Amino acid sequence: MNPAGFVAEQQTVRDTQRPERTIYAITGDGRTELYDWMRELVARPREEYPHFGVALSLLAVLSPAEAAELLTQRLAALAAQAQEVRALLGRAADDGVLWVFLAEEEYRLAVLEAEHRFVTTLITSLADPDYERTWRQFMEGPT
16 A cells, blocks of 8 residues: 555566565655655755753753763763774775765764764863862752
8 A cells, every 4th residue: 555656566576485575666756755855855954853962951960070971981982983984984985885875974973073072072171170169059059
């Protein structure tokens, strides 16, 4: 069943001992929808709210020392993820994969590197004695 009309049954095949299978193909309407959707995804930035943004909005709940310790753990995880992406990109380049098929991994690496820089700066800010003093006063409440 295809109520939107974006794909249509093309043929049913049975080869060797495998069960029968149906092959579908994109329709003209499906191709139009695909291109419209891709144009929107590529051209228009969209607000996406990652979990980390929520954590940052509540970071003052944690002591500066604990926040810095947890963010240091995050830095290690970000560095490991970035290294994995670099390795994947290296293998793909060695295999002759065209750059356009790796754009999402290049983007992922850029985001990981940007977050790493941000978190590094945040850790430095948390170590500021003025912030520690302000945080303690806030947590103690009005006197």
